[in-house]
Every structure is written in structure tokens, then in C-alpha cells.
Amino acid sequence: MEAIRKSLTNAPNRRKYARRDFPREDQAAVEIDYLPRRCESTVMHIHQASPNPDSDSIWPILEPTIRAGETYTLPMDMSRADAIAYWFAAQHEVFVVQENKQTLGTYFIQPNHQGGGAHVANCGYITAPWATGRGVARAMCAHSLEHARARGFRAMQFNFVVSTNQRAVALWQSFGFEIVGRLPSAFCLPTKEFVDALVMYRSLM
Amino acid sequence: MEAIRKSLTNAPNRRKYARRDFPREDQAAVEIDYLPRRCESTVMHIHQASPNPDSDSIWPILEPTIRAGETYTLPMDMSRADAIAYWFAAQHEVFVVQENKQTLGTYFIQPNHQGGGAHVANCGYITAPWATGRGVARAMCAHSLEHARARGFRAMQFNFVVSTNQRAVALWQSFGFEIVGRLPSAFCLPTKEFVDALVMYRSLM
Numbered sequence: 001m002e003a004i005r006k007s008l009t010n011a012p013n014r015r016k017y018a019r020r021d022f023p024r025e026d027q028a029a030v031e032i033d034y035l036p037r038r039c040e041s042t043v044m045h046i047h048q049a050s051p052n053p054d055s056d057s058i059w060p061i062l063e064p065t066i067r068a069g070e071t072y073t074l075p076m077d078m079s080r081a082d083a084i085a086y087w088f089a090a091q092h093e094v095f096v097v098q099e100n101k102q103t104l105g106t107y108f109i110q111p112n113h114q115g116g117g118a119h120v121a122n123c124g125y126i127t128a129p130w131a132t133g134r135g136v137a138r139a140m141c142a143h144s145l146e147h148a149r150a151r152g153f154r155a156m157q158f159n160f161v162v163s164t165n166q167r168a169v170a171l172w173q174s175f176g177f178e179i180v181g182r183l184p185s186a187f188c189l190p191t192k193e194f195v196d197a198l199v200m201y202r203s204l205m
Numbered sequence: 206m207e208a209i210r211k212s213l214t215n216a217p218n219r220r221k222y223a224r225r226d227f228p229r230e231d232q233a234a235v236e237i238d239y240l241p242r243r244c245e246s247t248v249m250h251i252h253q254a255s256p257n258p259d260s261d262s263i264w265p266i267l268e269p270t271i272r273a274g275e276t277y278t279l280p281m282d283m284s285r286a287d288a289i290a291y292w293f294a295a296q297h298e299v300f301v302v303q304e305n306k307q308t309l310g311t312y313f314i315q316p317n318h319q320g321g322g323a324h325v326a327n328c329g330y331i332t333a334p335w336a337t338g339r340g341v342a343r344a345m346c347a348h349s350l351e352h353a354r355a356r357g358f359r360a361m362q363f364n365f366v367v368s369t370n371q372r373a374v375a376l377w378q379s380f381g382f383e384i385v386g387r388l389p390s391a392f393c394l395p396t397k398e399f400v401d402a403l404v405m406y407r408s409l410m
Contacts, residue, residue, distance in 0.1 A: 073318035113278035116393040117365065117402070154399075157388065159364070160322065181386020181404045183362065188321040194359075197322070199386045199404060 044104065044136070046143045049094045055084050057103035058096065061128045062087060069190045071165050072124070076190065095143065097136050104131035107140045109147060112157050121153040121204075137168070141175050148204055155203050162187045163196040177202040249309065249341070251348045254299045260289050262308040263301065266333045267292060274395045276370050277329070281395065292329075300348065302341050309336035312345045314352060317362050326358040326409075342373070346380050353409055360408050367392045368401040382407045 069076040092108040105127040112122035123144045127136040181199030267288050274281040297313040310332040317327035328349045332341040386404030
């Protein structure tokens with residue numbers, strides 16, 4: 001089993017963290033034990049998910065974000081079946097963050113393109129509304145970067161970060177992502193306001 | 206029938222062209238009669254395509270580009286069935302350029318994203334190897350911009366223009382597309398050289 005254990009410091013600059021890598025035995029059982037900022041005794045685990053049995057715990061996380069329509073380019077009235085099919089698309093590897101068996105977040109990772117673009121990874125992350133502010137997105141991003149490197153990806157790209165999602169932009173920047181593109185008025189908020197979207201990119205080499 | 210007739214001038218600055226719009230009757234039968242530079246008496250027609258009967262004339266156009274692996278992020282060994290399925294994906298509208306019943310090129314248009322990003326169009330164009338240098342890509346781009354406007358799109362975006370494809374970059378720029386993003390080393394050429402890809406964007410408003 002590949003186990004990655006991270007201890008994030010409580011210091012304001014959360015980019016600094018210690019990492020210990022344990023011997024890799026099973027690529028499928030990637031797991032992260034994560035000590036969040038507010039409760040040193042609590043541990044988050046990240047493990048690979050599948051539609052069965054994980055859909056029941058993932059849909060309550062996807063649904064609020066889809067219904068809000070503020071960050072993902074998905075129809076706000078998307079059905080559960082369509083959302084689960086999207087999240088578990090054939091090329092996606094899906095992971096969930098759990099703490100005491102409660103699911104706090106989920107992310108997918110995929111090659112951003114085929115052919116000559118298959119060396120760049122792409123991810124989507126969603127944190128449960130009941131778990132915001134606890135470092136769940138940070139834990140998922142850290143995990144995804146490790147996993148992308150382990151799979152041999154040379155870079156990671158986020159194709160469409162809504163510019164008003166400043167918390168996400170700042171988080172990705174704290175992980176070394178740079179804004180390499182700005183798409184003018186490319187996203188229509190539920191308020192019908194058109195705002196820019198950002199393309200963010202970081203090398204894994 | 207929506208008919209769009211364009212006469213491109215032979216002048217070096219080919220951005221200038223006269224346009225006459227005829228009354229729109231049938232959205233499905235969008236057609237363009239295009240007088241190319243080298244033969245004023247020849248007319249290219251652009252019409253909507255479907256897998257049956259157009260796959261037989263489209264595959265010989267897709268295959269050389271896919272096998273070359275220099276411009277599209279598709280596997281170089283992609284099968285005919287997979288390529289046709291990709292080109293005629295559910296959200297794609299596909300068009301072909303024909304002259305004297307010979308197919309010279311094909312393009313698709315789709316919403317670049319769902320939800321809050323569905324107002325931006327995305328296209329892919331491929332010219333037949335036997336028809337390069339005759340303004341086929343220019344005719345397709347002009348047609349796609351008109352069609353995108355007619356469908357209500359507010360902008361068009363090309364997500365991944367390989368930076369070494371300078372002819373395409375210059376052509377899209379001549380249509381008003383701007384480079385709004387540069388993806389470092391995002392494309393691996395068949396020579397194993399990593400080159401940048403460009404994100405190009407233009408408003409339709």
C-alpha cells in the first residue's frame with residue numbers, strides 16, 4: 001500500500017509541510033492520513049472510490065455545489081444519475097476524504113487530454129458544505145499532486161477556475177499553480193453576471 | 206435556408222471580405238457558397254453532416270491528421286470507429302466542405318462547457334491533405350463564426366492550439382482570435398519534444 005502521511009503545521013504559511021513517504025505496495029490503495037489544523041487528534045483518510053458503494057456518500061457532496069452553480073460548469077438542475085456518471089466518467093479516478101467514516105470531500109483525477117496532451121493531469125475537487133474551513137481541499141490537492149506524480153504525469157492543469165472563487169484561486173496558488181490563461185466573461189453566474197475564468201497550471205517535474 | 210455567400214478578395218489582407226446575408230429559413234441547412242482565391246468559378250459548399258452517409262468521406266480527412274499526431278490531442282493509433290465516434294460526439298454539430306461533391310474539410314462546433322460556460326462555443330477543424338492552401342480552413346472558420354452567432358453563442362474558444370502550428374495560429378488571429386493563455390510544455394510532439402499549447406478566444410458580441 002502506498003501510504004502518504006502529512007502533518008500540516010498550524011503556522012500561517014501553510015505551504016510548508018513535512019512529508020514522509022512509506023514504501024509503495026499497492027497503487028490502488030493510495031491513502032493519506034492528514035492531521036488537520038483544528039484538531040490534532042483527528043485523522044482524515046483519502047482512499048479511492050467507486051460508484052458502488054460510494055455514490056450514496058458522494059452525491060450529497062456534489063449536489064450543493066451543482067445546485068449553487070457558482071464554481072462548476074455543470075447544469076444547476078443536473079440529476080443525481082448524470083452527476084454520478086460525470087464524476088465517475090471512464091477516464092476519472094475518484095477519491096474520497098473520510099474522517100470517522102464520514103465523507104468530507106471528493107475529487108477526480110484524469111489525463112487532461114489524450115495523445116500528445118496525455119502527460120498533463122486534470123482534477124476536480126469538491127468539499128462537503130459541512131466540512132469547509134478544515135483543510136479538506138488542501139488535503140485533496142496535496143494528495144492529488146502526489147498521486148499525479150506517482151502516475152507519471154508531468155504537470156497538472158485546471159481548465160476553468162471561476163475568477164470569483166478567490167478562495168480556490170488562492171489555495172491553488174499556495175500549491176504552486178500559476179494563472180496561465182484568463183478567459184474573458186467565460187462564466188455566467190446564477191446572477192446572470194459574466195465573469196472571467198482562469199486556466200491554472202503547475203509543473204510536476 | 207440560411208445562406209451565407211462570401212466573396213473573399215485576392216488582396217494580401219484577406220481579413221477584408223464582403224458579406225451578404227440572405228433571409229434565414231432553415232437552421233439545419235446552413236450553407237456557405239465560397240469563392241476561393243485561386244479559382245473564381247469554383248464554389249465550395251458547407252453543409253451539416255451525419256455519421257451516415259458522411260463517415261466514408263470524413264474518415265480519410267481525419268486519419269492523416271490523427272496519424273501525424275502534430276496538432277490534435279488524439280492517440281495516433283486511434284481506430285476509425287473511435288475517431289468517428291469522437292468527431293460525431295453527442296454534443297457536436299458536424300459540417301463538411303464540399304466542392305464538386307468532393308469533401309475538402311470538416312469541422313465540429315459544440316458548447317465548450319455546460320452550465321455557466323455553455324455560452325462559449327468550441328470548434329475543431331481539419332482540412333483534407335489534398336485541399337490545403339485553398340482557403341478551406343478559412344471558409345470553415347468563417348462559417349463556424351456565423352453559425353455560432355446564429356446559435357446565440359457569445360464567444361468562441363480554442364482550448365488547445367499547438368504553438369508549432371503557426372499557420373493555424375496566424376489564421377485564427379486573422380479572424381480576431383487572441384491568445385489568452387499559454388500552457389507550458391503541454392503538448393508532446395511525435396519527436397518527443399514538448400512544446401507549448403495556446404488557448405485562443407474571441408468574443409462574438
